[in-house]
Amino acid sequence: MSDHADTTPLPVLTRLGLPADADLVYRTLLMFGPATVRVLSSCLRVSRDRVEIALAILDEAEVAMPVAVPDKATPWWAGRPPEQAIIRLRERRTKGQMPPPVALGGRVAQAGLSLHGVRPLRGQALVDRVRSLHDAVREEFLYCSTEMSFSEEEAASLRGFVPRARRQRARGVRRRSLSLSESLPPALPEDELALFDGEMRTADMLPVEIGIYDRQVVLMVPADDPHCRLEVTEPLLVAGIHALFEQHWSSSTQAVTLSLRQQALVTLLAAGHTDAGMAARLDISARTVAYEVRALMDAHGVCSRFQLGVMLSRTLGDLNALASSSAG
Template sequence: MAAGGGGTGGSAGMFAGLGLSGAEEEVYLLLLTVPGGSAAWLGARCGLPPGRVPAALEALAAQGLVERPATGGGAWSAVPPDVALEELVLRREVELRRARGRITELTRAYRRSRPGAEAGELVEVISGRDSIADLWRTLQLGVRERLRVLDKPPYVRRSDPETELAVLRRGVTMHVVYESRALLDPDRLAEIRTLARAGEQARVLPELPLKLALVDDRCALLPVSAGSELQSVLLVRPSSLLDALVGLFELYWSHALRLPAPGGAEAGPEDHRHRQLLTLLAAGLTDESIARQMGVSARTVQRWVRELMDRFGARTRFQAGIQAARADLL
């Protein structure tokens, strides 16, 4: 039975990212399991078409993965993978770094060819709702370490939780400050809770001055104007302006209240109720609005709020929220 599986030799395998063809990978994997073998013997074991094995062996030898036989027709042998593959990986990493280094140069050439390039390279204007939404998705998919967002309705397009969940699964740190209006929509609130369970760190303020997204320390995205209709955005690249926007985010982040993390399976009904109530209180909702969200009467909400205030010895709802934050409930 062929080590590569079936002798197809054309499909991408586990080492396709290192530039190995299916045939090359199949031959190399087979050689890893035996002390050595001739080209004819390997061809019979792999089931590859005539001529494919010698070509694969030559390609593997050129990449340092196999050693040639001492005599013609002799046995080929595999170079240990911890040596050969590690060197191949390092070579690929060098190539990728070189390619990444070219991105800045290519981006400059791209911007110089666009209308308004004479205005400078630090800020670019993107117009049109579809273009803005596509750019935002591209920035999310390209984030490497950290994404920081001031989230303020209205939205250009319905949010895409799957994209954000994929970002979190990659280990990206995500800090989001939500304006309280975002929590008034039950569907949006459910999405926020899903993201919080996946690792998003969320906080809330009654009001935010603008929408803002900071992608690593590479760029920022914010509206051209503060109007309700988002028609144009600014893409800000590394500059003193970007530094100022980072400072703005950190200021609002430091003043925002943490949203309660959704309770796990071990959380009881009372814990879940308290967390939901604290979330809606932090959003600035009235007792009547909270009652509609939680499916109870306004009188019941008032009783629950009073219980929280008594629990923390608070004289006002705001004090109860502060005490809850200190108790790590928010």
């Protein structure tokens, strides 16, 4: 390895969505010049597997690439200049593209990850694995959905998981879900749909469908095969995918999830109806109206009924038709 004369400050790639191993390998390439996997592994005192994964991630991010070295048969790697690396990573984030830890194609597949940490699942093997993971989860299940709507077949499949969702709730499993802002929920009864809710947030753009079980196992949809799921157990990749979920979670909007009756109440509140008027329209008691309105005010941190109605009706859109059907 030769000394690197450029005095340009090296970027911290972990701040741009890459895992720590990728940042370490990138810095080493810039400081000492092109190197092989064996040399990097020896210099950094980490396993060759970790170096290969880091290089695969850097290659997917287009901030490092293999280079030809005369009279050398073994592949050598070099890092792009810091200015180019920063531009490429920022462009990816601006365009909402998948960060490299999730883009498990190209060089990642060539790194042999299917042998240690990533395997494809399809058909009945996939169904069985999903069931076993949901039965085994004990602390937390994180889910990122890119579906805009659910077919009848998908809703039926989800209904089959209702008993497991009930058992998860009984075990105290924390559920957090990310979905697209304009997506529609599956056609399930309210009591069953509530089992899948947990903590919900929405975003205008999400990278890929992801399920994370106790931060130890990931199931995700590869970019080129929607009928397949990749099971990821390699700790470095799991950590990177989890960081991606948390990044989107922190920048997302808390989802407003209301029952049909609550939605009707919100619309009537925004229209200025009294408790007695809402009770008559919805065929419930005035005391029930007062209780539900107070619960909504407390949940959404507002101090007036009209403010609650305006805020939630804007979020939910025009619900007048829904309120009318509930009143009828």
